[in-house]
Amino acid sequence: MKLGNSGKNFVKSLTLFVQFYIIGKDNGWRSRIVGSRGISRAVIGRLPRYYRYLGELNEAGVERISSNDLSKRMHVTASQIRQDLNNFGGFGQQGYGYNVKYLRTEIGKILGLDQSHNMVIIGAGNLGQALANYASFEKNGFILQGIFDVNPQLRGKTIRDVPVRMMDELELFLQEREIEIAALTLPKSKAIEVSDTLVRNGIKAIWNFAHTDLNLPKDVIVESVHLSDSLMKLSYNIMRHKEGHGE
Amino acid sequence: MKLGNSGKNFVKSLTLFVQFYIIGKDNGWRSRIVGSRGISRAVIGRLPRYYRYLGELNEAGVERISSNDLSKRMHVTASQIRQDLNNFGGFGQQGYGYNVKYLRTEIGKILGLDQSHNMVIIGAGNLGQALANYASFEKNGFILQGIFDVNPQLRGKTIRDVPVRMMDELELFLQEREIEIAALTLPKSKAIEVSDTLVRNGIKAIWNFAHTDLNLPKDVIVESVHLSDSLMKLSYNIMRHKEGHGE
Numbered sequence: 366m367k368l369g370n371s372g373k374n375f376v377k378s379l380t381l382f383v384q385f386y387i388i389g390k391d392n393g394w395r396s397r398i399v400g401s402r403g404i405s406r407a408v409i410g411r412l413p414r415y416y417r418y419l420g421e422l423n424e425a426g427v428e429r430i431s432s433n434d435l436s437k438r439m440h441v442t443a444s445q446i447r448q449d450l451n452n453f454g455g456f457g458q459q460g461y462g463y464n465v466k467y468l469r470t471e472i473g474k475i476l477g478l479d480q481s482h483n484m485v486i487i488g489a490g491n492l493g494q495a496l497a498n499y500a501s502f503e504k505n506g507f508i509l510q511g512i513f514d515v516n517p518q519l520r521g522k523t524i525r526d527v528p529v530r531m532m533d534e535l536e537l538f539l540q541e542r543e544i545e546i547a548a549l550t551l552p553k554s555k556a557i558e559v560s561d562t563l564v565r566n567g568i569k570a571i572w573n574f575a576h577t578d579l580n581l582p583k584d585v586i587v588e589s590v591h592l593s594d595s596l597m598k599l600s601y602n603i604m605r606h607k608e609g610h611g612e
Numbered sequence: 613m614k615l616g617n618s619g620k621n622f623v624k625s626l627t628l629f630v631q632f633y634i635i636g637k638d639n640g641w642r643s644r645i646v647g648s649r650g651i652s653r654a655v656i657g658r659l660p661r662y663y664r665y666l667g668e669l670n671e672a673g674v675e676r677i678s679s680n681d682l683s684k685r686m687h688v689t690a691s692q693i694r695q696d697l698n699n700f701g702g703f704g705q706q707g708y709g710y711n712v713k714y715l716r717t718e719i720g721k722i723l724g725l726d727q728s729h730n731m732v733i734i735g736a737g738n739l740g741q742a743l744a745n746y747a748s749f750e751k752n753g754f755i756l757q758g759i760f761d762v763n764p765q766l767r768g769k770t771i772r773d774v775p776v777r778m779m780d781e782l783e784l785f786l787q788e789r790e791i792e793i794a795a796l797t798l799p800k801s802k803a804i805e806v807s808d809t810l811v812r813n814g815i816k817a818i819w820n821f822a823h824t825d826l827n828l829p830k831d832v833i834v835e836s837v838h839l840s841d842s843l844m845k846l847s848y849n850i851m852r853h854k855e856g857h858g859e
Contacts, residue, residue, distance in 0.1 A: 413841035477851035495738035588846035594660035599835035604724035
């Protein structure tokens with residue numbers, strides 16, 4: 366939908382108004398640090414990206430960064446950065462910028478990366494093996510405990526010292542250990558049945574790569590990565606670009 | 613941030629007001645079918661999901677569906693479905709619901725799936741091989757033309773009849789063929805250099821799986837899949853759930 370400049374400004378003013386209204390309603394907003402409630406999905410969606418950039422800065426030996434410099438690197442506005450981080454209490458001092466290591470640690474805590482999460486991968490095909498090989502997950506507390514598949518040819522194969530087990534061992538395995546997360550890297554046709562088994566045996570969170578949405582009990586957390594959805598968005602943007610209206 | 617009911621209603625009214633304001637400004641909105649402009653990212657982000665569900669309905673032999681029934685299946689409100697589809701002219705007749713096959717075809721056109729897109733994969737590790745093996749991409753017009761890697765042990769290996777080529781053949785390959793999309797499934801340390809080579813040789817769109825953002829010329833379309841960002845969102849929701857505030 367097209368808006369003239371006056372229309373855009375009007376919407377902007379309204380948005381600001383709504384924001385101030387919300388902030389005004391919530392008197393305790395500055396005191397909430399970690400474990401904060403009701404943060405919008407959009408803000409949460411951006412936190413891993415902050416975490417990633419702060420990690421790169423930390424590796425490069427940068428100790429302190431202003432929201433302006435961070436904004437240039439991340440291609441978002443400095444005011445968005447300040448607003449996002451204010452949701453958690455701010456972390457920065459006016460004029461001094463952010464302490465990179467501290468901010469990264471705090472965002473890591475918000476994301477639960479200071480705790481360890483036991484994980485299994487269901488489906489040891491290429492995608493499952495790719496996930497199993499990401500050593501960086503382990504650094505962030507995601508500990509691979511098991512990999513399962515139905516293919517007997519994969520029995521005994523190990524990936525980063527974790528052996529591939531057969532699916533008929535899954536239930537007992539889950540009952541004997543505390544596993545929190547299951548990554549589902551198997552065909553859509555199996556995903557629904559397997560996810561029911563997982564939930565019945567105590568899995569609390571599913572990282573779903575199967576080409577379908579899972580309808581599970583409300584207390585099971587599902588984060589889906591639909592690769593073909595992402596490819597279609599790319600294709601949409603190619604089309605728009607050809608029309609001369611690229612994003 | 614917490615809002616009381618009155619606060620929520622206030623925000624809702626304002627949102628509605630903004631929506632009607634926008635719709636009112638745009639007199640031509642009902643006539644735009646395909647090739648429509650200025651559709652919000654959020655709507656575009658949902659189109660692949662509609663396409664997926666309509667595909668499932670089509671496979672199941674369903675010819676017609678009401679927005680209410682579609683809404684129950686997709687766990688979104690019927691009014692959101694109607695609003696989303698109205699962006700493209702509607703597709704439905706009051707009381708008759710949507711023609712599944714027609715709607716799917718039209719959404720496919722909007723997403724550019726009625727055209728073919730030549731694609732290469734850079735990085736023939738597990739993830740690259742996983743992508744190369746998704747036959748369903750081909751059905752939607754994404755044609756795998758080449759796979760490249762630096763690992764000489766992969767030379768000559770074929771995936772769905774496409775041979776793995778060495779990286780030093782990449783530039784000539786791109787110059788001789790019309791390739792639109794490159795999927796980057798290689799380590800972060802190589803991604804930036806390789807993406808520059810791709811763009812220099814005519815690649816217009818990058819499907820980026822490397823653990824870094826790419827800063828490319830504005831006319832290059834980048835769609836990133838940051839797997840660890842997704843895992844961190846999962847972990848955030850686990851934390852929130854433990855606190856008793858799961859989404």
